[in-house]
Amino acid sequence: MKKLTLLVLSIILFIGCEDKVVVREKVKTMIRQNEYQKVAINYPITNYKELDEQIKKDVDHDYQKFQKDTKSLSTPSEFNLSYTYNILHERYMMITLSTMIQSDALEHTNNSIHTYVLDQKKEKILTLEDFISKEELKKIMPLMKEALLSKYKDCIEMENFSEMMAPNFDHFSLFTLTEDYLILYYNPEQLTIGYEDIVSIEIPLDKIGLRIDFERGVFEEEHETISIPEKVIDPNKKVIALTFDDGPSYYTDQILKLLQKEEVTATFFLIGNKINRYQETVQTMLKNGNEIGNHSFSHKWLTKLDDDDLQEEIILTQDTIKNLTGFTPRVFRPTYGAVNDDLKHQVNLTPIMWTVDSSDWKIKNANTIANRVLESCQDTSIILMHDTHKRSYEALKIIIPSLKEQGYQFVTASELETVKKIRARAKLDA
Ligand code: ZN
Numbered sequence: 130m131k132k133l134t135l136l137v138l139s140i141i142l143f144i145g146c147e148d149k150v151v152v153r154e155k156v157k158t159m160i161r162q163n164e165y166q167k168v169a170i171n172y173p174i175t176n177y178k179e180l181d182e183q184i185k186k187d188v189d190h191d192y193q194k195f196q197k198d199t200k201s202l203s204t205p206s207e208f209n210l211s212y213t214y215n216i217l218h219e220r221y222m223m224i225t226l227s228t229m230i231q232s233d234a235l236e237h238t239n240n241s242i243h244t245y246v247l248d249q250k251k252e253k254i255l256t257l258e259d260f261i262s263k264e265e266l267k268k269i270m271p272l273m274k275e276a277l278l279s280k281y282k283d284c285i286e287m288e289n290f291s292e293m294m295a296p297n298f299d300h301f302s303l304f305t306l307t308e309d310y311l312i313l314y315y316n317p318e319q320l321t322i323g324y325e326d327i328v329s330i331e332i333p334l335d336k337i338g339l340r341i342d343f344e345r346g347v348f349e350e351e352h353e354t355i356s357i358p359e360k361v362i363d364p365n366k367k368v369i370a371l372t373f374d375d376g377p378s379y380y381t382d383q384i385l386k387l388l389q390k391e392e393v394t395a396t397f398f399l400i401g402n403k404i405n406r407y408q409e410t411v412q413t414m415l416k417n418g419n420e421i422g423n424h425s426f427s428h429k430w431l432t433k434l435d436d437d438d439l440q441e442e443i444i445l446t447q448d449t450i451k452n453l454t455g456f457t458p459r460v461f462r463p464t465y466g467a468v469n470d471d472l473k474h475q476v477n478l479t480p481i482m483w484t485v486d487s488s489d490w491k492i493k494n495a496n497t498i499a500n501r502v503l504e505s506c507q508d509t510s511i512i513l514m515h516d517t518h519k520r521s522y523e524a525l526k527i528i529i530p531s532l533k534e535q536g537y538q539f540v541t542a543s544e545l546e547t548v549k550k551i552r553a554r555a556k557l558d559a
Contacts, residue, residue: 166199167207168192172226173214180247180254184226187243191228199232206232215307221255222247223305225314227327241316242327244303258298260306261337267296268558269337273313276330277320284324293320309334335554360394360418362538364551367508369537370544371395371525372483374424374462376516377407377414384516384525385413391529393539394418396481397516398462401426401446408453415454420541423447423461423478432467436475443476460542481542483513487524490515495523502528506537509545 172188175181188210199206208230215223223246230239246255257266274294278285293300293315303314315328362368373384376397388395397414399421404411414421425431426445434442443461451457461478468480485505489498498520502512512528514521532539540548 165203165205167205167209168195169208170210172210172212173224175222175224175247177222177247177249177252179252180222180224180245183254184224184243184245187226191241195230198230199234202232202234204233206230206234215305216249217306217308220248220250221306222249223307225305238325240325240327242303242314244305244314246305256298257301257304260311263296263298265337266298266301268555269332270294270296272332272336273330276332277328280330281321281324281328284321286320286322289320306334311337336558360544362540362544362548364548364555367535367537368540368545368548369506369509369532370511370540370542371514371529372398372422372462372481372511372542373514373516373521374398375400375428377403377410378517380519380522381407381410381516382413383522385410385417385419387522387525387529388419389417391533393529393533394420394541395539396420396422396460396542398422398424398460398481399446399450400424400428401442401449404446404449404453411450412454415456420460420543421450421454421456421458422481422542423450423458425461425464428464430467431464431476432469432472439472439475443478479543479546481511483511485510485512487512487514487521489518489521489524493520495520496527498524499527499531503531506532506535508537509549511542511545 170188170192172184175184191210192208195206195208208228210226210228212224212226217223224244226243226245228239228241228243247253248255248259261269277290301313303316305312305314310331310333312329312331317324317326317328320328371388371393373381373395376399381397394417397419399411401423411421423443423446425442426449427442429438429442431439431442447457459478460481461476462481463472466482468482473480485502487498487502492498492501502514502524506512514525516522529539
């Protein structure tokens with residue numbers, strides 16, 4: 130009876146630290162106890178083969194090392210392996226395994242950590258290099274050094290420290306991401322003397338140019354049929370945003386096909402009352418990676434409406450798009466480019482104006498339209514066009530290849546905002 134009580138107690142003790150973890154996946158648990166050894170192992174089974182194999186390998190390695198180090202000892206020892214599990218942006222799976230070894234024969238507690246980041250969409254284990262560039266890493270090195278030196282000032286081992294702080298991704302293999310931070314870990318012996326716990330530093334994400342999915346509005350979970358393809362944008366290279374107003378129309382499909390063939394994406398500011406006539410077109414827009422924005426329900430002069438009518442113009446369009454696709458736009462384009470503080474205040478969407486007007490609504494010749502656009506384009510330009518004319522499509526056949534040749538990356542309105550933010554941040558930090 131006494132033995133049973135002891136065992137139950139030790140289970141509570143060993144897995145007590147697990148109660149905060151939301152375990153959605155299966156957990157592999159092993160609890161063992163004999164005269165000298167207490168062993169508690171908990172690790173997740175994720176059902177991603179490569180990841181499960183890697184985790185199993187690391188667990189086995191740690192456990193065998195413990196056995197090797199303590200088996201011949203006739204003094205009490207403990208091995209405790211636990212984990213945390215998190216999903217970020219419904220896509221990245223973050224797992225950390227923490228091993229703690231205690232033994233009377235050891236001078237101190239031995240802590241170590243393993244981290245895993247899985248891209249569930251690509252079913253691929255990611256390294257820090259998948260998230261930040263080497264240049265970016267170099268940029269954040271001073272931040273890291275400063276944070277480490279102030280947090281662990283009495284126990285940093287300076288010789289290892291200088292070596293570990295070289296901007297080499299091998300030295301930053303232990304990491305995880307949260308909504309707001311990149312957290313880097315080190316096992317204590319990597320950086321410190323006489324320190325037992327895991328060494329960690331948190332770097333605010335707004336200090337780093339992270340390669341993470343660019344925000345393009347919010348998808349409802351029940352509409353999983355439309356998935357936006359992935360895209361990599363280099364914020365250091367020229368970007369341009371093609372935008373189309375007043376559609377969808379009879380010509381939109383042609384334009385979508387051309388964009389797809391050229392492998393570029395754009396933003397379509399839709400008029401709500403036209404959407405249900407072109408349902409498939411609007412779905413294709415999203416499927417091909419384009420962004421959809423709000424251009425009112427019936428193209429009224431929005432600054433001239435009272436608050437209720439204005440809300441109706443915006444909300445009806447949001448609802449129509451959401452009901453059809455599951456996607457809720459986050460950007461809007463004011464009709465006639467007319468915007469005032471009241472409108473900005475009333476409409477809870479980001480207004481997107483333009484910097485290059487193609488005038489395709491009044492110029493009848495495709496070449497003239499194309500030349501007009503190409504003459505005025507520069508980095509971060511937003512081009513205003515309309516997917517309601519054949520000539521706009523013809524002009525695009527000239528505009529897109531020419532801009533591509535000049536090295537422009539075609540981004541959507543939201544992506545352009547993000548690129549600008551990243552650049553502004555980089556400038557601040559410089
Ligand atoms: Zn318009």
